[in-house]
Amino acid sequence: MRLTLTEFVTLDGVVQGPGMPEEDTSGGFTQGGWSFPYADEDFGRLVTGWFEEADAFLLGRRTYEIFAGHWPRVTDPADPIASRLNSLPKYVASQTLTTAEWANTTILSGDVPARVAELKKRPGREIGISGSAELAQSLLAEGLIDEVRLLVHPVVLGAGKKLFPENGAPLAMRLLRTATTASGIVLQVYEPAGAPEYGAFPAPE
Template structure:
């Protein structure tokens, strides 16, 4: 059974929208696209390479799929650790509006997404199934306890607006910290494993 992992870039105030460029995602009049670019360094590259070394298949939301499909097929260097895997490995895109997925080795998922993703996890045995970006998809799968592990790359910037990964309505979830590191430019990389529902208690003072 494959592990389903999420790799997500977020700001200190939880925004995940358009980390890669000004035109990537302007929904809601968002004008801060490209906020992750100034923080790229060798530490970031080494972490991402390690993530892609473990991949067996990709699971993407429609918007992320379109962004990736518009860029990565143009990178033809087979030694590129990201492009070589994105261009060759199975890609599952969740969409109710996409008629066909032309990027090599792509399959459209619609209908009962949770059931289909659960099936994919059971059937894939070679490497992780990885979600990159795709915040809305990630939230929907969290509601069904399907995400096993999250890599949250927290950037030292606050934007004050934009789509947030953990928006109101996300199911209460407890996590265990697996690993943590900080890049030379201050990006905090935390890997969390899901651990069921939160536990509660109270601090009480003796009278």
């Protein structure tokens, strides 16, 4: 299976707490819920389409706990996101969780990149990661993520956790496609392209 990453991100690279004010207040973050004003029909179609392509989901512990507190309560079988999240296999990367009550959930502990590499060998289409920035950083560094989907929102926060932190692993990306929504979100879809290349523009004679 391919491993895909979907992230909601601001213009200044913040990925923390997009969904609601109390989603992630770690580090004193007070600007949660910044993606809500931009969630139009175009946005919904993009996200729903990706959920329909997934045969399993991989989440970091914090994102898993947020999802597990919400989606099991959405019981409408016609809901395109809840129906898949509640029924398909879910894997949560954690060194601290010992039990996971959300149906069809398996805890990945120990050498998480190695366990994810094994999951990718199974038959199927995609294992989808949503959010889970710290997990995504480690898997990008290990070369395990096949596609990165950034939904860049037209807002600048000035503070918050970032997907690509300072001193992170250098990585080149190859742009696959782009799209825009009526609310101003820019979709950028990339595939990792190995180490960056460097050069210099010639000096004028």
